[in-house]
Amino acid sequence: MTELVDSTNSSESYTMTESAVPNISAGDGPLKMTTRNVDVFYGDKQAINGVSIDVTMDNVTAFIGPSGCGKSTFLRCLNRMNDTIPIAKVTGEITLEGEDIYAAKMDVVQLRARVGMVFQKPNPFPKSIYDNIAYGPRIHGLATSKDELDNIVETSLQRAGLWREVQDRLQDSGTALSGGQQQRLCIARAIAVDPEVILMDEPCSALDPIATAKIEELIHELRGKYAIVIVTHNMQQAARVSQRTAFFHLGTLVEYGVTSDIFTNPTQEKTRDYITGRYG
Amino acid sequence: MNSAVAFAEERNPTDWQSDAMQKRIRKRYASERRFKALGLGAIVLSAGFLAFLLIVMVGNGLRGFTQTELPVEIDFPAMTGGASPSQFVGANGSANLRSLGVQDIVSTSVQIQYGEQGTELFSAGSWQTVQAAILDNPGIVESRTTLYLPVGSEIDVAYKGDGNASAEKTVEELKDQLSTGFNSNFLFNSDATDPMQVGIWGALKGSLITMFITLIIAFPIGVFSALYLEEYAPKNRFTDLIEVSINNLAAVPSIIFGLLGLAVFLNLFGLPRSAALVGGLTLALMTMPVIVISGRNAIKAVPPSIREAALGIGASQMQVVFHHVLPLALPGILTGTIIGMARALGETAPLLMIGMRAFIATPPGGIVEPATVLPVQIFLWSDEVNRGFVEKTSAAIIVLLLFLLTMNALAIYLRNRFETRW
Numbered sequence A: 001m002t003e004l005v006d007s008t009n010s011s012e013s014y015t016m017t018e019s020a021v022p023n024i025s026a027g028d029g030p031l032k033m034t035t036r037n038v039d040v041f042y043g044d045k046q047a048i049n050g051v052s053i054d055v056t057m058d059n060v061t062a063f064i065g066p067s068g069c070g071k072s073t074f075l076r077c078l079n080r081m082n083d084t085i086p087i088a089k090v091t092g093e094i095t096l097e098g099e100d101i102y103a104a105k106m107d108v109v110q111l112r113a114r115v116g117m118v119f120q121k122p123n124p125f126p127k128s129i130y131d132n133i134a135y136g137p138r139i140h141g142l143a144t145s146k147d148e149l150d151n152i153v154e155t156s157l158q159r160a161g162l163w164r165e166v167q168d169r170l171q172d173s174g175t176a177l178s179g180g181q182q183q184r185l186c187i188a189r190a191i192a193v194d195p196e197v198i199l200m201d202e203p204c205s206a207l208d209p210i211a212t213a214k215i216e217e218l219i220h221e222l223r224g225k226y227a228i229v230i231v232t233h234n235m236q237q238a239a240r241v242s243q244r245t246a247f248f249h250l251g252t253l254v255e256y257g258v259t260s261d262i263f264t265n266p267t268q269e270k271t272r273d274y275i276t277g278r279y280g
Numbered sequence B: 001m002n003s004a005v006a007f008a009e010e011r012n013p014t015d016w017q018s019d020a021m022q023k024r025i026r027k028r029y030a031s032e033r034r035f036k037a038l039g040l041g042a043i044v045l046s047a048g049f050l051a052f053l054l055i056v057m058v059g060n061g062l063r064g065f066t067q068t069e070l071p072v073e074i075d076f077p078a079m080t081g082g083a084s085p086s087q088f089v090g091a092n093g094s095a096n097l098r099s100l101g102v103q104d105i106v107s108t109s110v111q112i113q114y115g116e117q118g119t120e121l122f123s124a125g126s127w128q129t130v131q132a133a134i135l136d137n138p139g140i141v142e143s144r145t146t147l148y149l150p151v152g153s154e155i156d157v158a159y160k161g162d163g164n165a166s167a168e169k170t171v172e173e174l175k176d177q178l179s180t181g182f183n184s185n186f187l188f189n190s191d192a193t194d195p196m197q198v199g200i201w202g203a204l205k206g207s208l209i210t211m212f213i214t215l216i217i218a219f220p221i222g223v224f225s226a227l228y229l230e231e232y233a234p235k236n237r238f239t240d241l242i243e244v245s246i247n248n249l250a251a252v253p254s255i256i257f258g259l260l261g262l263a264v265f266l267n268l269f270g271l272p273r274s275a276a277l278v279g280g281l282t283l284a285l286m287t288m289p290v291i292v293i294s295g296r297n298a299i300k301a302v303p304p305s306i307r308e309a310a311l312g313i314g315a316s317q318m319q320v321v322f323h324h325v326l327p328l329a330l331p332g333i334l335t336g337t338i339i340g341m342a343r344a345l346g347e348t349a350p351l352l353m354i355g356m357r358a359f360i361a362t363p364p365g366g367i368v369e370p371a372t373v374l375p376v377q378i379f380l381w382s383d384e385v386n387r388g389f390v391e392k393t394s395a396a397i398i399v400l401l402l403f404l405l406t407m408n409a410l411a412i413y414l415r416n417r418f419e420t421r422w
Helices: A004-007 A014-017 A071-078 A108-114 A131-139 A146-159 A181-190 A209-222 A233-241 A259-264 A269-273 B002-010 B019-064 B074-080 B094-101 B103-113 B116-121 B128-136 B138-142 B152-158 B163-175 B184-187 B201-232 B239-252 B254-268 B276-298 B304-312 B315-343 B351-355 B374-382 B387-417
Strands: A033-041 A044-058 A058-064 A088-096 A117-118 A197-201 A227-229 A244-249 A252-258 B066-075 B144-150 B179-182
Touching: A033 A071, A033 B128, A044 A071, A044 A088, A044 A227, A044 A244, A058 A071, A058 A233, A071 A197, A071 A227, A071 A244, A108 A117, A108 A197, A117 A181, A117 B304, A131 A146, A131 A181, A131 B315, A146 A181, A181 A197, A181 A209, A181 A259, A181 B103, A181 B304, A209 A227, A209 A233, A233 A259, A244 A259, A244 A269, A244 B103, A252 A259, A252 A269, B019 B387, B066 B074, B066 B103, B066 B152, B074 B103, B074 B138, B074 B144, B094 B103, B094 B128, B103 B116, B103 B128, B128 B138, B128 B144, B152 B163, B152 B387, B179 B351, B201 B239, B201 B276, B201 B315, B201 B374, B239 B276, B254 B276, B276 B315, B276 B351, B315 B387, B351 B374, B374 B387
Parallel strands: A044 A252, A058 A227, A058 A244, A117 A197, A197 A227
Antiparallel strands: A033 A044, A033 A088, A244 A252, B066 B144, B066 B179
């Protein structure tokens, strides 16, 4: 386990080592995003080690793994949120619909509109519920009239399953909602700019079980409309919401495949140890 | 494992009732009481100093807002040769009044009433009170009218109980006629050589203009510097150096900024001396680092999750800054700005260097006209020999403190009004 962290100078060797090459294909469905040999460095420290993975439109993809395994770091590469960390450096190839998202001509602002993100802690803007949702469409000019904007707000809230709870108080502050409602508001906010992919970084870790169940239900409903990638440290959650699961360990992708296979019949010993609770 | 077992065997239950334990508890209570008493003592001491300052200032200063007056009966119809009230109304009113020779009328009336030496009782500018009274109400020129005119500064001081022997004697003689009135001159006049005629308005206006210049220069530069340093600038040795420099700049003694203003604005750029513009620029240099530091702190306090949220739905860096970070940081920035401005308002030393200590008898009409400011005016008056200036100095201090108090109240109001909780 430790040799992976130590030998930071040769990322090639991992992908070449026979036992460390996981199946990267997601199987059926049209490809949405692909990554090839992605390395992430924080200064001198290598956080991600030659990860190659495919994300499809029709499946919810879950990233699981013990704390510090790099699953969140990798997720943040998919919409270039790591750009905000000055010492982070990403190499390798990540594509969205065949376009290299780290290419010089890629507009990162547009990319983030196409690949939306929901964060660990609900982070609504300290503005009204309406303005929270309407902010994205406004800055991207997605609505030409007030009616159109109202429509986007309503549709987004409905898709996030929040409309019935907040339709009478759209002008209340978004921060006045409960934790679970705030997180669904954040999902609605991401949906409002009509993304192709939604990245969720442990979206339920700050929520109680009932709110978590609602979010999971929501993920089920959103499946197919958006490509969804979810990072979770809760294996049951991964089993419940996802169709594809990737297991990360110490910055490498250990195994990737159909969720039921990963949980019932993992091919790698490390995966088996983790899902049976030996470590993590 | 073994050591844990051994420990369990050796362990005796703690005796919370033992003498040593009780003593420790008493000691703890005593030290808490001591600490509380010390803290309370410190508060009482500082409150005492503050109360002393305010009582002395208000006690002395309030007398500056009053003046001692003597009644003078003026026979307007006889003296003016039958001037009609309509002459002193409208556009030509003050010109006609000037040609009337009010000064002579007043001194004649005074001599009739108080004898040959009568004029010495009165303030040299007391005729201006008569002039103002006529402009205010032209009808008085039709009849014999009694007006209350300000007495000379020595008698004024003596009447208020602090004068020299001869003035005391005069006061004793005129006791029945002397009275105290509100000194409106003090609020509407500018500097003068006669303490009965001085006013704070020129300095107050100078302060307002100077503060305005300071604000419009220092606020945008300070806020944009803070935003750039926090949100855009890479974190490296160079920006570290800039940060240290800004912190040092905030601690530089103000007189150094005065020298800088003298060397750069007056000598290099050739801007006029004593002008509010130069004063404002100099104080802006001094205030800017304070705004940058408080601005950076306020910007740092905006939670990163808000930035991520905005970035995550595709806001550009500038949209993040102007739609989210700046509005949330604004209360903190405003508080810091007003504290910096309050410091600039009380600043004297740098303004002395750029010539704002001149005797300015008219309120400044613009940013390049000679002006003075409140603290410099206080400094100048406190230097005067004439005893009449003592209470004027205190009164000016009251005005300055009220100004400061208003600014600080505004800072607190703005902070509470715009503070967002998340």
